[in-house]
C-alpha cells in the first residue's frame with residue numbers, strides 16, 4: 392500500500408460492512424489541507440459512513456484512515472480539540488439551550504470564536520434560550536454548525552450542512568464555509584446540492600456504491616465541452632435534426648420541450664440548428680451555449696435509477 396500523503400484526511404482502501412451490506416467498498420481519497428472537499432453521491436453511497444469513520448465514530452473493517460496525520464480512534468483525545476463535527480442530525484442534547492450549550496463547547500477550547508457573534512451570524516440570537524429539541528429543523532442544523540466551528544478547528548466535517556435550510560440560511564452557511572476556507576481551515580462536507588459543490592468545493596469527490604467514481608475540481612469534472620440548449624414545442628423530430636448535424640452529435644429532449652445538443656459547438660452548428668428550426672416553423676426560446684453542469688456529470692457517472 393502506498394504511504395499516506397499529508398492531506399487533512401487520507402483514506403486508503405477503506406472498507407466498512409454492516410452485516411451483508413458493504414457500505415464502503417475500497418474507498419481511497421485525499422482531502423487537501425486548507426481546501427474544501429465535497430463528497431457527492433446518491434443516497435446510500437457510503438458518504439456518511441466514510442465521514443463517521445474519519446470522525447472516529449466507527450471503525451473500518453479494512454483500510455487505513457489518517458486525519459491530520461493521526462488515527463481517529465487511537466488518537467481521539469489529541470484530535471478532539473482540532474476537529475469540528477457537524478453530524479447529519481442531532482449532535483446537541485435535546486434539553487440544552489442554544490447559547491448555553493454553545494458557550495459550554497466554546498469553554499473547552501483555548502481560543503474559541505465568540506459564541507454570541509456566531510449565533511448572530513447564523514440568525515439564532517432570538518433563539519438563544521430555546522432548548523435544542525424546540526428549535527425548527529433548520530435552526531437545529533445552524534446550531535450544530537455553530538457547535539462544529541466555535542472551537543476554531545483546523546478541520547471540520549459537515550454532513551449535509553444545508554439540506555432543508557431556507558435560501559437565507561443556506562447563503563449564510565455558504566458564507567461561513569467560505570470564511571473558514573479563507574482562514575485556512577480544511578473542510579470536508581457532503582451534499583446533494585450541486586450548486587453548493589460547484590460554489591464551495593476546491594475538489595469534488597463523487598462516491599457511488601462505496602467507492603470513488605470521479606474526483607477533480609468542479610471545472611475539471613464539467614470539462615471544456617459545451618452543449619447547445621433550447622426550449623421549443625415538444626416532440627420535434629430529433630432524428631431528422633440529428634441527420635443535419637455533424638457525425639458524432641447527440642440530441643435529446645428531457646423533459647418535454649427542453650432540448651440539449653451535444654456536439655462540437657461552433658458557429659456553423661448554431662447556424663444549422665437555427666436553419667433547421669426555421670425551415671420547420673419552430674421558434675426556439677432560451678437558445679444558449681453552456682458547459683455541462685455538475686448534475687449532468689453526476690447523473691452520467693452514477694446513472695438515473697433510484698437507489699434502494
Ligand SMILES: Nc1ncnc2c1ncn2[C@@H]1O[C@H](COP(=O)(O)OP(=O)(O)OP(=O)(O)O)[C@@H](O)[C@H]1O
Nearest residue numbers: 409412413414432433434435436437438439440441
Ligand atoms: N448502522 C447501520 N446499520 C446497517 N446499515 C447501515 C448503517 N448505516 C448505514 N447503513 C447502510 O450503509 C449504506 C451506506 O449508508 P450511508 O449513510 O453511509 O450513505 P450516504 O451516502 O451517506 O447516504 P445519504 O445520501 O442517503 O445520506 C446504506 O445502504 C445504508 O443503508
